[in-house]
Amino acid sequence: MSPEVSTRMSAPRAVVVGAGPVGCLAAQVLTRRGYTVQVYEKRPHYVEQGLRYDGRTINLSLSPRGVEALDGHCDRAALDDLVVPIGSRVRHEPDGRIAAAGYGRADWQNLSIDRNDLNLLLMRSAGPDVRFTFGTECTGVDFAARRVTFADGQGQESEVAYDLLVGADGTHSVVRGRLAEQGLTQSRQRQTGVEYREVTLRPEPGNERMTPTAIHVWPRDGFFMVGLPNRDGSLRCTLVLPREGEPTFADLATEEELRAFLRRNFPDAADSYRPVDRGPSGAPVSPISVVTCAPVVHGDSVVLLGDAAHTVAPFLGQGVNLGLEDCAALARLLQKWPDEQGTALAEFQRERVPEHEAAAALSLANYDELNGTGPRPAASGTAPLPTLVNFVSSSYREALDMYSSRDRRTPAAADGAAADRRVTTT
Known part of the structure; x- marks a missing residue:
């Protein structure tokens, strides 16, 4: 037996359900931690079929949080070719007036990108060590035996064993649903x-x-x-x-x-x-629905990421950034505990669930401004909520604390405060 085959046989097996941006990034970080990774996606391989995943072509707003989570996992030049830098917000009032406001500093920008473009970039960046299977739906999970069941388009079922199961299958997550059915997590979806x-x-x-x-x-x-x-x-x-x-x-x-x-x-x-x-x-x-879930891990072998763990309202543009940060945090904790997967998942639970809850609260808080029924942001000397979340705070929890206390520091006072403290992948 060759050393390469021996290594692959002894490497831990990760199964990722869902090949969206979060699932593709999760696959990359797991291969770097030494896992053999299989990704299963119920939709067809739209690169080969010439299709988009669905009828929606929503743009995503990548904040510095999301960009940092992507660092080292895709060609930055290729990413730059797909994005439009956003340096300001233009508010179109009912009376015809417009008001433009920057985020506070010239180098503070978000990036607008088509979701499908980001998805394809991360899929192509995954490399040959990640195996993708499309047109295959997760139909069941035996958590005790650590086996997951999939069905292809013809209804043929197969079982796959795992050491780590990653549910990155979105708002209507099958993995989360199976956990909830067996009383292993509590999940709530609200319209x-x-x-x-x-x-x-x-x-x-x-x-x-x-x-x-x-x-x-x-x-x-x-x-x-x-x-x-x-x-x-x-x-x-x-x-x-x-x-x-x-x-x-x-x-x-x-x-x-x-x-x-x-x-x-x-x-x-x-x-x-x-x-x-x-x-x-x-x-x-x-x-537009909101999904909350706790816990987002089960024992030492299952973790939910992205919308499968937390579907936040899109009113602040944080869903993709929160999901990419999940991947970055998982990578960091698996590196911190290389031989203790269960310890890494327990720490992920403690660290990330408060972030999920804070991001959800902040997203709903921005709704009143967007629909015109709430107060206008940014009183003199304060930072508007998008600036607070994307550029001033080091975490969603800190942003929520600052917003709740109305301690919205000016961009000048917060210059660079978060740059060194955000989660990054390695």
């Missing part, structure tokens, strides 16, 4: 009472109201729209409406009704609207 759909704007070049390096926010009384820039100069917007009352998406069943709605409520955006080609039904409408 926020609002829904969203994609709206694409293609402003004419030189449109001063549609700055191509800013996040655009249209707050209204009880609803809102947020737009992130694309590399082609367009804005991929998320229109958020209540599920009940007025207006709702039931009132916007046709393109004509949507155009009329935009003209009434977002007149400076209406002329730039372009229909999204998603087939006869157009862009899908989806509810």
Whole structure:
């Protein structure tokens, strides 16, 4: 037997359920910790099929937290080719006024990126040691025997043994569901009472109201729209409406009704609207829910990451950053406890769940500002909530403490405060 084969046979086996950005990053950090890694994804391999994973093409806002978690796990030049730097927020008021505000320093920027572009980059960066299996759904887990069952598109089932099972399978996580069914975790999914759909704007070049390096926010009384820039100069917007009352998406069943709605409520955006080609039904409408879960580990062999552990509302753009930080924390703790996986998972539980809870609270806190019913941020000498979360604080818990106490330090006072204390991968 060759040394290479012997090493592979003795290496711990990690099974990752879910090949989204978090699952792909988790696979990378585990291979670096010496695991053999298999990733299973229920959707088809859209690189080969020429498909996107679903009808949604939401942009993500990568904050410095998320970028640091990616450090060393993808080609930075390749990442830079996919992103649009965001250095400010432009608020479009109902009376037609616009107000632009930077984050506090010229080098404080978030990055706008298509979710599918990030997913592909991380998948391609995983390397030959990560095995991907697509079109295969997790159907069951025997936690005592450490075996997980999968079914392919033809219904053929197979069992896979694991030493570490990573549930990175999103809001509707099967791994989390199986844990909850057996009383091994407590999970709660709550609806926020609002829904969203994609709206694409293609402003004419030189449109001063549609700055191509800013996040655009249209707050209204009880609803809102947020737009992130694309590399082609367009804005991929998320229109958020209540599920009940007025207006709702039931009132916007046709393109004509949507155009009329935009003209009434977002007149400076209406002329730039372009229909999204998603087939006869157009862009899908989806509810926004919040998922909480504790514990996010089971014994010394199961861990939930990303939306499988914590689906936060998207009102602050933190979901992907929180999930990528989960991967960075897991990598750091497995390195700290190289021969004690259970100890590493227990420490992950203690460290990350308070962060998940704080991020969820902060995301909901930003909702009132976005829908126009809450106070305007950034009184004199204070930092607005997005600046507080993305650039000033060293953790979500610290950001929540500062926000709750209204101790929003100015960017000058907080200059570089968090740079050396954030979680990074190795």
